[in-house]
Amino acid sequence: MTYETIIGIAAGTFTSAAMLPQLIKVIKTKETADLSITMICVLITGVSLWVYYGFLQNEIPIILSNAFSVLVNLTLLIFWFVFRK
Amino acid sequence: MTYETIIGIAAGTFTSAAMLPQLIKVIKTKETADLSITMICVLITGVSLWVYYGFLQNEIPIILSNAFSVLVNLTLLIFWFVFRK
Numbered sequence: 001m002t003y004e005t006i007i008g009i010a011a012g013t014f015t016s017a018a019m020l021p022q023l024i025k026v027i028k029t030k031e032t033a034d035l036s037i038t039m040i041c042v043l044i045t046g047v048s049l050w051v052y053y054g055f056l057q058n059e060i061p062i063i064l065s066n067a068f069s070v071l072v073n074l075t076l077l078i079f080w081f082v083f084r085k
Numbered sequence: 086m087t088y089e090t091i092i093g094i095a096a097g098t099f100t101s102a103a104m105l106p107q108l109i110k111v112i113k114t115k116e117t118a119d120l121s122i123t124m125i126c127v128l129i130t131g132v133s134l135w136v137y138y139g140f141l142q143n144e145i146p147i148i149l150s151n152a153f154s155v156l157v158n159l160t161l162l163i164f165w166f167v168f169r170k
Binding site: 003008011013014018022025026031032034035038039042046047049052057 | 106
């Protein structure tokens with residue numbers, strides 16, 4: 001594995017995992033008032049397009065990391081509506 | 086430009102732009118209590134690594150889109166501390 005590949009995998013892991021602590025915070029506090037619903041929707045559109053791109057290029061790491069992001073952000077979207085005041 | 090490239094550029098544009106509405110919401114409401122600081126820091130680490138990866142691979146679109154994300158998320162980080170109660 002090249003140095004570039006390792007940096008790429010590290011970068012992808014961080015950006016894919018970033019929304020997980022946000023989701024955990026929302027589940028704990030049941031508060032979503034300060035979260036932008038536009039941000040969540042734009043992000044879901046973007047990571048879904050990355051999954052599609054991964055399929056087009058047949059790149060499993062892109063598919064897996066972004067499919068994980070789609071799941072996390074869809075869950076965040078559901079909780080956003082559940083906890084909306 | 087191939088179909089794959091267009092999908093990739095669209096995906097990158099959406100994921101890079103996603104945090105912009107969140108930043109605008111924070112500036113408008115001055116409220117950040119529900120935002121996860123861990124999420125912001127992990128995201129900054131991830132997109133910074135993508136910028137570095139872009140330099141290693143000499144891919145201008147990766148450098149530019151992720152440098153934009155670094156800027157947006159650093160600004161969000163600053164406002165998180167400014168508006169912290």
